[in-house]
Amino acid sequence: MRRVKIYDTTLRDGTQAEYFSLSLADKIRIAEKLSQIGIHYIEGGWPGANPRDRDFFGEIRNYNLDSSLIAAFGSTHHKDRPPESDPVFQELLISQAPVVTIFGKSWNLHVKEVLRTTLERNLEIITHSLRYLKPHVQELFYDAEHFFDGFQADPEYALKTLEAALAGGADCLVLCETNGGALTSKVVEIIKAVQARFPEAPLGIHAHNDGEMGVANSLAAVELGVSQVQGTVNGFGERCGNANLCSIIPGIRLKLGLDCVSDDNLRRMSELSRFVYEIANISPNRYQPYVGRSAFAHKGGVHAAAVKLNPRAYEHIRPELVGNFRNFPVSDLSGKSNIFLLAQTLGLKPADHDAAVQAAAEKIRELTQNRHQLKEADILQTILSKVKELESQGYQFEEADGSLKLLVFASLGKGKDYFRMLSYRIVDQKVGDIEAPVPEATLRVRVGLNEVHTAALGTGPVDALYNALLKALIRFYPRLVEMRLEDYKVRVLPGATGSTAAKVRVFIESRDAHDRWGSVGVSHDIIEASWLALVDSINYKLYKDEHPSLGVAS
Template sequence: MTANSSSRKIDIYDTTLRDGSQGEGISFSVEDKVKIAKRLDAFGVDYIEGGWPGSNPKDIEFFDRMKSIPLKHAKLAAFGSTRRPTTTAETDPMLQQLLDAQTPVITFVGKSWDFHVTEALRIPLETNLEMIADTTRYLKSKGKEVIYDAEHFFDGYKRNPEYTSKCVAAALDAGCDVVALCDTNGGTLPNEISKIVSEIGARFPYGKFAIHTHNDAECGVANSLAAIEVGAIQVQGTINGLGERTGNANLTSIVPSLGLKLGYTLSCMPRMKELAELSNFIDEIANVPPKTWAAYVGRSAFAHKAGLHVDAMRKNSETYEHIDPILVGNERRILVSEHSGASTILEKVQRDNSDLRKDSPETKEILKQVARLEHEGYSFEGAEASFELLVKKATGNYRSLFELTGYRVIVERRGGDKEAITEATVKLRVNDQEVLTVAEGDGPVNALDSALRKALAEHYPDLADIRLTDFKVRVVNAKEGAAAKVRAIVDSADSSDTWSTIGVSTNIIDASWHALVDSIEYGLLRESARAGE
């Protein structure tokens, strides 16, 4: 291997569909796997490991489906293991299932730690070497690109480097294309990775090596980068680090680090701006809440809160950002809280209020209101629409759309009813008219939302395009028990955007009402602004 040539081409091997699906709570359907494979191919990864066709009917069906779905760039890999100790490669049914998948690449796992050979397989060490070599020769004879997944490589090397090296030699000498050096237990540290990969590369200068790490010591990404820097030509991992236990090496961190920071050549570089979108796509299909703090792609990755930071950012973004977020499809966000200074407020509002200055009375008033409201339990970090309404009121740009006269919510459950019945009454003044509406709903929030919409629909037809998409409640001061304040967050959307609003009260219905009103006002005011009213 040649080390430290930053223009080297590095292959990206994605195993989200196999290793990623082994994460707790992750279950991909066949249709899910097909969608993910297409998306990974479009992004530009070089290899897509689709699963183990010999292990379950779902993976067999997936590979059958993929026979009629051409990939534009990526090579599809089927995953299996060495032939069994009591068979030959030609007669092993599992290897035949791998070949039946008709993929251009076959990756097979084999033991490389003598402890596992003698204790898990309970076979002679020499027999394991024969299994690796025989499996490689047979698959190569069928015209396949073959990758040997050297399981527990680093643990084995640290304890018996001679035997682990013999396992690598068995695969390479039999014609293996790439040996994947696996930190299966995920406990190896970056300094060890660099040392061992360098040594194995020097020992086998004719070999090509991949790095496959797990994240049990929180070093999956660092270990992968360390191996590449000393000569590995392929990196294996999963999108968002999905995987068993604490997960696999996270490709959404590895890929931009390799391409944007270290200057390696990657096939996916032209699509790097789609990285955040890809990350969200995988989380959505996996039904996993996105990690807002995830490096590069998380919603908070380029979010700035402290006033001093924002002040510096306004002068030069490099003061607190290691890359331009646009490069990975993310965006800069300025958070508003009691820690905010005038610079934070200016950064947030000057797009719509270009005359606002740091020492303006309006700026001072906004800061004062934010501090007061956050003391009461408000948090504008996840409710930027409520903050924008606050700014409009402080700068004189707010136009009241309706005035609340009163509301009432009744929750009733009769003896024979299986579920409680919720009814909301809303009384408003709209355009100098008094409007009274009543609506039932699935719970108080839904009933209030329905009654409010009923009251406003005739006056604001644009309301039909605004919908509530999520509703969350969090206790602000849990020590107060049932008398604690609650924070209600309402997420809403129209045909072009999404936004969040907040309400706080000791009464959960009242908190929800404030968040609902903000949500609808914000959406309607946006529509008016678009129409130039």
């Protein structure tokens, strides 16, 4: 079976989308998730562009990404400097990334009006840049920027830029449809011309989506024999976005029958999609193909009746192949997503809904000590009902694994309250126009028979509350000193009477030396929502340290 390698650029090209930004911690988490899915190349950013991308390449070396390779992205060297004296170009080597991808000009318009040099000098720059990098990296890719526009303007010159890249030692020539407006028929025609000129050269495709053709153009390129596909999770990217890997990967695997990720990892496509949406604090597109909540929803009576008899009547694939689920709105089949979520929480990876129900019930039977009095089916239904109830209030558990596991184990009779809040008060004092506010949290909690009263300052009201809580608990639970809050996100949930009456959902990511976990809280009050998430985060840390045999660690 022919293999197609997937090159993800969510951490670089994806972040050029409006309203899509990632912190360093966000980028690390997404890189870890991409490696778990089996993505071959993970582009971490442009190390010469900003400090955050530079820091990413230093930090990511501390993580095991299995067989995934980190790629650094950059441009060919400056037209007026050799590569060894171009500080931005040198950042590619400083990053120590095993893979480097550099882009160069393919379109004579860009060479003359953007790069402002001669056509011949541009060819020299491409060759010299690649030749300089080649001995220092494991793999070297050349992104031929605006190649399809360049080919239509001057076919011979565009092909000469690829010759220059091969002369410099490029391991793959990635043809970039940068403006995103080319029709598939034209993309096919141009790729065939490249293949006729360079029959032995490995080719890749990097498509944008300005004409809604990014996925189609990428799959057409694969059908022609292209061996590398670049794109982003959920199609995030500049302007209208990049080609969407959440559609491309199922297309390659299920439609073209080619190897790109394993079947097990393909079943995690929906999980990957939701993960990136949640980390980016963006509401998921429920109508997204393959992975959206409505991708396999059958509301019409005729459709629903036909699908119940034979799903093939109105579905192009089985939803469980990509980790999604069939949904009949307002029907007895709602809640299948919660079944899969629960199964994953218990460490299970079922292939379909029936397998998920059976596996979850068996796991609950295994974990439940009092088997005669507690029936696993009843407990399963209780857990699912609770999750659905909380989801109706605005909770989401895809990334709040700590909160969900606490709920599950409490339902199994294995929960524990390590402390109880009696009261808290937060004063945010502001003096003058220049000085920043100084928040102070006062807190009373009960730990066993002990009542503790503490106060603490913080850089914000939630930080002050967290500091006061740690100050109260650390004497009873010294291992809390290992815990760190890595991220804090707030999302406003639309309310029926306008945004001022809306609830907020707070997501907190925490870690210690061994694990990383998420917790969630929802309330009309942002402080209370934060408190709920903080409590779950700390309780999860204490619970997993006390019960390692239950497998609650992330």
